[in-house]
Amino acid sequence: MTRDILVTGGAGFIGANFVLDWLRKDGADGIINVDKLTYAGNRKTLASLKGDARHIFSQTDICDRAALDKLFAAHKPRAVVHFAAESHVDRSIHGPGEFIQTNIVGTFTLLEAARAYWGGLDDVGKAAFRFLHVSTDEVFGSLGPNDPHFSETTGYQPNSPYSASKAASDHLVRAYYHTYGLPVLTTNCSNNYGPYHFPEKLIPLMINNALAGKPLPVYGDGLNVRDWLYVSDHCAAIREVLARGRLGETYNVGGWNEKTNLDVVHTLCDLLDELRPKAASSHRDQITFVKDRPGHDRRYAIDARKLERELGWKPAETFETGLRKTVQWYLDNQAWVEDVMSGDYRNWLTKQYAA
Known part of the structure; x- marks a missing residue:
């Protein structure tokens, strides 16, 4: 067994941030980065790692048992950090089959x-090995206002094909x-940003549409509430759990930032203002309310x-500091955005928000 770790989904949003964050540290263990490179996986996110011998990329589907066996045999990792998942609720409503395949069958295959x-x-x-599974708060269902x-003992009540598939993977x-x-x-x-x-996700969608002068589509009345977690804080939490978490335990990772979707969009518009x-108006003028999605928690x-009590972790960013960093990053990296926004993606947006 080497000191390397095997990361699945390491070209996606959270996975790539984790890989980049991990390898910024001098003396960091190497990473075997396993990603199928679906529409949401982007090798260009990892461009800064070109030539870094600590980063080995493998375009592999986690449903491919033979390929996984070869990777384990060749690299002998000390741990697995499992991010790979289909993760967009809206897409799971239109096409649940891919979510069942990747999130359930893929997790099962990886576990085997x-x-x-x-x-x-x-x-x-055996004693040193770890398998860390990254999941979502959506498995718990929906909360009332009060x-x-x-908590880690809350019963599971998933309400979308996405959350149901993640709940199944947690149980496995x-x-x-x-x-x-x-x-x-x-x-x-909780919701990362x-x-x-x-x-396709709320915050980058709103930033990109605002800059393009397009409508900012808000579901329903905009009062659905989410807890927002800056992605680097999430990566730090995963490192702590991997290093010192108690075996068999679950740990909730949240930002202590409950915001309505409308509050998030208003804050984004104010930052962009x-x-x-804009020349003569606020980006808030672009807000448009659209038909709510089915089963919207x-x-x-x-x-x-629990994570703070046992491992000493708490988020370093407030919602305001994290969101400002996020908006500035998108302003500074429009070439990356244009690269990932293919024609197929634009067609999907038109279909999703046509109402």
Whole structure:
């Protein structure tokens, strides 16, 4: 077993941020980066790692057991950090099959490959190995306005094909710990935002549309509430859980930033009015309300006290500081945005927000 870690989905939004953050540190262990490169995976996000011997990229589908077995045998990682997932609720409504395949079958296949590899290690290697599964707060369902925050003991009540597929993957990971003893850890995070976020999600979509002079589509009344977590804070939490988390445990990762979607859009517009002002009006004038999506959960809120109590983690960014950094990054990196916004992506946006 080497000191390297195997990261799945490491060309996607959170995964790529994790890889870049991990390898910024001198003396960091190497990463075997496994990504299928679907529409949301982008090798150009990883361009700064070209020539870095600590980063090995493999375009591999996590549903391909034979390919996974070869990677484990060749690189002998000390840990797996599993980000790979289809993650957009709207897409899961239009095409749930891909979510079942990647999030459930893919996680199962990865668990089986990891279990076979782990089973062949010596006692020291077995004790040191970790399988960290990155999941979402959406598995817990929807909260009322006065309900307590999601904790690690909150029951699962997924309401979309996406969240149902992630709930299933969480249960598989738990089962592999209790049935086989595989040394697993699970994190359930709130809504991430930050650099390299694919522009189908709320914050980058609003930034890009605002800059292009297009409508800013807000679902329903805009009062759905989410807890927002800056992606570098999430990466720091994952490092702590990987290093010191208790085996078989789950840890909620949240930003303590409950905001309505409309509040988020208003704040974005105000930042853009400051950093990239329009000639005679506010970006708020572009806000347009559209038909709500089916099964739209009303409120998510994460209780992250267990992670702070046991491992000393808490977010470094406030929503205001993180959002300002995010807007500035998109202003400074419009070439990256244009590169990922293919014709197929634009067609999907037209279909999704036509109403």
